[in-house]
Amino acid sequence: MSQNILEVKNLKINFSTFAGTVQAIRNVSFDLRKGETLAIVGESGSGKSVTTRSIMGLLASNAQIKSGEIKFKGQDLLKESAKEMDHHRGNDISMIFQDPMTSLDPTMTIGKQVAEPLLIHGKISKENALKRAQEVLELVGIPNARARMKDYPHQFSGGQRQRIVIAIAIVNYPEILIADEPTTALDVTVQAQIIDLMRELQEKLETSIIFITHDLGVVAGIADRVAVMYAGKIVEYGTVDEIFYEPRHPYTWGLLSSMPTLDIGSHKLASIPGTPPDLLDPPQGDAFAARNPYAMNIDFQAQPPFFQVSETHYAATWLLHPDAPHVDPPAAIQRRFAEYQKLLQAGQVENPIEGSLNE
Template sequence: MEKILEVNDLQIDFDTFAGSVKAIRNVNFHLNKGETLAIVGESGSGKSVTVRSIMGLLANNAKVASGSIDFKGRDILKLSNREIEKIRGNDISMIFQDPMTSLDPTMPIGKQVAEPLLIHGNVSKKKAMARAEEVLELVGITNAKNRMKDYPHQFSGGQRQRIVIAIAIVNYPEILIADEPTTALDVTIQAQIIDLMKELQNKIETSIIFITHDLGVVAGIADRVAVMYAGKIIEYGSVDEIFYNPQHPYTWGLLNSMPTLDTDSDRLYAIPGTPPNLLNPPRGDAFAPRNPYAMQIDYQAMPPFFKVSDTHYAATWLLHPDAPKTEPPVAIRKRQEEFRRLVAEGKITQPENDEGGVKDDAE
């Protein structure tokens, strides 16, 4: 498939009073045209910083130490602010986590949806407002024509998220970045937003980077999955490979922390320990102190990516030929069985997988 975006050896540091934080450490991935790539991991793993660098929205104390972000033959990191502004909101758009902080409480929603058109397109205000109404209807705002002059506080949480999506897609972007777009919503509304994004992807033919900490959300929307930990991608593969054949102990932990219908609500699993301090990144595997399967080499050397299949790679010494044989915990197999059941019952609709992989030095 045609690559529309490629991130190569990206390293981002943050200057702090305590020193330089190595927030993103040699991250590589690509996005194919028309696909959905999910980037998953705990809070603080580097997901949002990675995608904000694509949008040119890094904090003032952030510094891109190395790497490139190629979009349609141009390195975004080498563009001027004016050139990036032409791309942001037009070719590449972003849906943020909290719609109330994304929307202007003093401006009617019709004007807010039309604003990207007026900034990027050579259209009249009348045409922009007509397009805004059309897109609001597209995202499911009932009676959109009569609600164009309403303000954000007059809508429910789910409706506000739909309005934020309308703002992001009004220019029909080639890439849509969704940064935890369902976290602030209840489960029922989450499912509606996920279904809406899949429907919109087909209608406007956009590619999606979906950021989340919830692997359960990933199951119904992603083609490929990249798992991040401590500023690095540590496993990637198709959605089937990540759910049915995970290889990294951190991925096992994420899957194990997903509640199931059989889960006792008082006994939710959590990965023990905390992520490392990236002021001084560990020499070996950053997950080693939290990994019950860690070996001595995990503390001494960073594991390379080992090939599991043509589309599946994982950076763990457990895949070395000389490593002891290990299997995912029994709890994960129960979650896999439930996942299969939900797919069979049609409660989770899986996208068709492609044969794209994430670039790494090991390839």
């Protein structure tokens, strides 16, 4: 098993607002192994971005980290000074943000912006930094990179701007790359190109990736493991196959059932009723109980612990308790599982979900 490069333990983050204290992150724990891609999935407001921004030390001024550890190669980043975090940020750990136009400076040429992280960290001379910038722009697939280094962000397409943002993030060859919904603003064809690019870069640079998204189709194409977040907590995590074909949490069932595929046929696309809870006053029991068609009395009374499904698969749902009644997953989940079993028996390794989305 690969060594953990990042370990987040029992992280709790609150936000002070005029309405009161929002308990945004509630006892989140996960790890990231060297060279792997961990996808964090969930609805808007589930806590995905707040969790990863805390790793970078980029939380808003009204945020308070109440407890927990964020260990990078054994060092707790929450105990690091501002100067030490400046060294890590953009050097050891980099981030790709969702909208490239807000990430790029419209008044600076692309070459200078890609070279800037090298100069900030004082690694090489300006001349060599510009040479490295050209190499990285070529690496991420910018045509005629040498000439285009003198161009400005508005002279590039949306997909090219996202490639430039990726170039800025990897120019220092970071050990961890956090991608915060990097394909959301792009069309489907460009999304696929960016996903392929990130896979290629990971192989070449041996970078570990945390990929934040609400798009489960994207997860199927890039992730090794998946953590599903809801209302500031991780409710299920496992390998990508376990989450897609043998999910155990009703929230994961809902997310997968609402994901369109080309083979959906006459089956009605499902949706998750209701809205996430107000984290100014989190519910006493399972935060998903009010939206869960399979909820039992205990779901409204106590938060479920994590139950182990396999060595790599855990889910926080009372349905896994030995005394809970048997509940079959929705028909859409059963169809995917049956398809997966057929592929296993045939000895095929292709991901049928990925294929159905990208055909």
